[in-house]
Amino acid sequence: MKNAIDVNDLRKSFGSTKALDGLDLTVAAGEVHGFLGPNGAGKSTTIRVLLGLLRADGGRVNLLGGDPWRDAASLHRRLAYVPGDVNLWPNLSGGEVIDLLGRLRGGIDQRRRDELVERFDLDPKKKGRTYSKGNRQKVAIVAALASDVELLIMDEPTSGLDPLMEATFQQTVQEVREQGRTVLLSSHILAEVEALCDRVSIIRNGRTVETGTLADLRHLTRTSISAELAGHPNGLTSLEHVHDLKVDGNKVRFDVETDSLDEALRMLTSIGVRNLTSQPPTLEELFLRHYTETEIGSAS
Amino acid sequence: MTATLERPGSAHTRQQAGHLVGTRHLVRLALRRDRIVLPVWIVVIGMLASAGAGSYEAIYPTQAERDALTASMGSNPSLTLLYGPAFDLSTAGGFTAWRFGAFLALFTALACIFTVTRHTRQEEDTGRHELLASAVVGRYAALTAGVLVAGLGALATGVLITVSLAGVGMPVAGSVALGAGTALTGFAFTGVAAIAAQISEYSRGANGIAAAVLGATFLLRAVGDAAADASWLSWLSPFGWATQVRAFADERWWVLGLLVLAALVTGLVGYLLLPRRDVGMGLIQAKPGPARAAHGLRSPFALAWRLHRGALLGWIIGFAVFGALFGSLAAGVGDVIGDSAEAQEMFARLGGSQSMVDAFLASMAGIMAMIASLYVVQATVRMRSEETALRVEPLLATSVSRLSWAASHLVFPLLGSAALLAVAGFATGLLHGLRVDDLGGQLPAVLGAAMAQLPAVWVVAGAATALFGLLPKLATAAWAVAAVFLLISMFGPIANAGQLVLDLSPFQHIPKLPSAEFTATPLVWLSALALVLLGIGLAGFRRRDIG
Structure with a gap:
């Protein structure tokens, strides 16, 4: 069995x-x-x-x-x-x-x-x-x-x-x-x-x-990144799987899908990173995203 | 200075009112929940008397017949035991008050008890009350709402009795007295139920306590009315007061004051007890039990026995007492009734025999069976309440099959009712046999008469099981089924109901032993009908969703 x-x-x-x-x-x-x-x-x-x-x-x-x-x-x-x-x-x-x-x-x-x-x-x-x-x-x-x-x-x-x-x-x-x-x-x-x-x-x-x-x-989930950079974070918006981007001078916060994490980090390091925290995806997020997104999906 | 004196006063008043905040909403909730059952009991009880009053003229058209009725039934201890003392049987009103008065009060009291418990203790029992209590609801709001709704029902019943009796031409004063006596007895037991709801932690317990008070006080009245040297006993009972108002027989209005007093005192005690306990708890708290189960507690039947035994024991005691009482008084029937043909015919309609004592014993057996059918409903409906309380799922998730679970419970309505009838029949037969010095002949005859009722009782069990299996949401309608059978058999013959209506009740088909000939045919087909209904119910239960 x-x-x-x-x-x-x-x-x-x-x-x-x-x-x-x-x-x-x-x-x-x-x-x-x-x-x-x-x-x-x-x-x-x-x-x-x-x-x-x-x-x-x-x-x-x-x-x-x-x-x-x-x-x-x-x-x-x-x-x-x-x-x-x-x-x-x-x-x-x-x-x-x-x-x-x-x-x-x-x-x-x-x-x-x-x-x-x-x-x-x-x-x-x-x-x-x-x-x-x-x-x-x-x-x-x-x-x-x-x-x-x-x-x-x-x-x-x-x-x-x-x-x-x-x-x-x-x-x-x-x-x-x-x-x-x-x-x-x-x-x-x-x-x-x-x-x-x-x-x-x-x-x-x-x-x-x-x-x-x-x-x-976890592939469904995103990693939350907040970073303080050496220069202005241009170009992040052009990345495909970045969400909820917030820019405040040289500080930046965004969520990135796991598949694009590598690319996003490369872009950050090319600008120069002074400080960086990343949150691993918790099941909570996975859960929340699943429901809020399907909700939006079914509503539209 | 004046202001500072007034302020605490007004705050106090506000706080007092605060204890009742939300009552209006709870009353509306209760009325919404009872929108079917409340009008039904009001109308059924309220119209019963006028149905009986209407047929008096038809059954006793002449003065001579009425005189005979008075002579025969008025002083018969066995009948006063059941119905109370007859004050004036020469008028339709007096007859109605005698024949229906005690039972109108009894039914109304029962309805009030169930209504109060349903909206007070049961709400706490199920945990729903906590949800409401956390909202803007005062401490006394739930009790007040329950009391108001039950009181409203009793009041409406009393008004309907008065209006319907006056409507068929009865004297207004007597109609008011009978209606008021019924309503006020309802109020008194509303108060009793308000106390019971504070004592027991569980709605089943609260109903049990209040019903025990009701049974005991009804018994007090029965004994007091039947035994000439103990008539003071009926003055200890609200049912005694309800009959002693003497509706249609030179009313004694002051007796109503006793009922008012009883209602006020019991209600007040209920309100005083309420703050002495925590929400969800009773004044009597559960004692700790064993840390381990006894060796025998290992089957669905062992569990069912634990759940049913208390109620069954209470019923058995009640049946033994009533049986002994009927048995000790049965021999008196024949003495008093004498040879009044009309009375004999009237009584024969109920008992189916010219022999008064045997007819009395036969109708007692019938009444016992109808009361036993109430136990049957209670025990069968228990399956549904176990189900809705989510206590069935964990059992059915073990190796217990649905059939064995249901069968363990059905043992009680089926065999428990047999035990009740056996106990009642034995007690009646024993005391009657001793009194007439014919134990060897009377005991088996009376016991047999009681046991012959069993197939009719089983039909009620079958109907209740069928409802539970097929229409679980309507399982409690089994109470209505039993009530309809009971009303048909008790009051149908007096209300001149058609044969078609009478035939609906299974109790009408049982041979009226010990006077009538024994015929097995109706017993066989009633048993078969019960079996079919049980089978239908169990088959339905096996196939349906649980919950």
Whole structure:
């Protein structure tokens, strides 16, 4: 089995709203795959289709070699899910929920469970709403991580965690990766995706707009340069892939696409560089650009 | 000097008003959310009495028949247990007030409880209230809005009762008294619900507390009215006061004052309790639970048991108490009714037998079954509330299949209702059997009569499951289905409803044991119908989207 998840041209509508409109997603076995997109892009819908909770209107979905709609219960023995919104039963303690979910998945590693409860600093005796949102999420995270499964599907698992717990979460996902398990991690938190993910799929309006390794995606991004030059920066405007150029005497700021970086730097050094800072492309920029530009593109 | 004295005063007033800021918007929001359910309960409860009043003339056209009615039913403890004391059965108004008064108050009280909880505790329970509370909304605004909307509903119901009764020619004073008694009982339970909403952290708990108060006070009235030496008990109950207003029988207006007082006191306590707790929390806070799950908590059924057991236990206790009460009073029916032909015929219409005691036992079995069908709806609709609370997804993302999850929950409406009927039938049969000194004969007969109702109860479970599976957004309409069946069976015969209407209720088709002949045919086809509905619902649930 090469791919843990194979989604092809997935379509799903709710009434007249198209939630998924030809989405593709491939997650190789053993990788940590980032699943990025703005609110309402269709991340949770995709995950619910993968879990067999929603029925696809069209397209092909393959999960761990099976059909998630038809073989839901048997496939679910091999995966664990952390929902974006965790709601616990009012009269069950967190510890009971962890054990119950683990048992229903087909088994829970008690030692690992206790260790995770400790590491996430979770009080397993509390009930239902006495947990904060973050703590409810920890219950679901511990239950998922303590289960002996090959695939973890997590829908914005850290949206309620504080930075300390976020770090713990990243550590535990690293451990999961080292164990050779597969993770599909939907997220808004780009630093998390940068730190954890081997590959990333970006979706928008129910379609995959980009997929690849972080290195693959960086070609889409620009480097921000600000420099103080020996002379007046003539000629920069004539460069093709330079954006947002601002000239203030001998000082200059601009963004340049990675492909033209070399050319732009050569031009700067030909004038003479006194001071130069460059910002590497962050996923934030990649993200923002993607959406703002597609937005402009679709608006025109 | 004057100015400095006034300033803190006016600031204080402003602050007071500030606690209520936003109430108007919340009332409008509540009215928007209840735009269907609110008018429905107002109209149904409001028109019920006049439907009954209209047919009085048809059923008892002559004075002689009315005298017979008074002689037979007026002093029958088993009937006063259910409907309250009869003050004047010689007029259509007096009959209506007796036959409908307690139940109009009961239904209105229930509607007010659900309305208050829905707009107060449930909003906090779901977390929606936090969103509103962060806006310019005063501390008391949500409670005030809930109370106002419930009060408005009760008031409209009372007005409709008054207008519709006066409209069919009833005396105005009595119409006003019945309407006012109903509305004010609604107000009193609006206050009870306002307290309950502060106590429990969860809407289910708040409804449970208020409904328990309602059940207990209805029981107080029932016992007080049925037992001659304990009539003071009904003076402890708002339902007792509602009947003691004596609409159409030389009204005692001052009794309405007790209801007003109860509404004011309960409402005030609710408002006083509100600031003593945090938003989202209750006065009773969840105790910590075990750090690990017990060995047995490893199946969807084990979870369903944890979720259902509290409610089921409460219902079982209620059914045991009511069953014992009916059983201990059943033997009194035959004594009093004597041989008044009209009364017998009237009662036979309800029970289907000339034997008064058996007819009484039969109609009690029917009433128990209809109340059990409310449990059935509550337990079945639980599946939908688990779904909308997003607690189903994490379960269905494990190796639990949809069918096994649904089946674990359906055990409760299907077998829980059987347990309720068995408990009620056993308690009734036991006490009745002991009283008439025929335990060996009566216990199995009465128990059998109760259990024979089960297929009709299952039809309600089937209908609720079908709604859940096929039209999940309308799953709570199962309450309406049960309410329609209940109204048809309880008041249809009195309101001279056509046979076609009566036939709609599955409870009408159950043989009226122990008096009537046992026939298996309706039980078989009702069970089959229930099975088909269940199958349709489960098939729909397997194929539809979750969420």
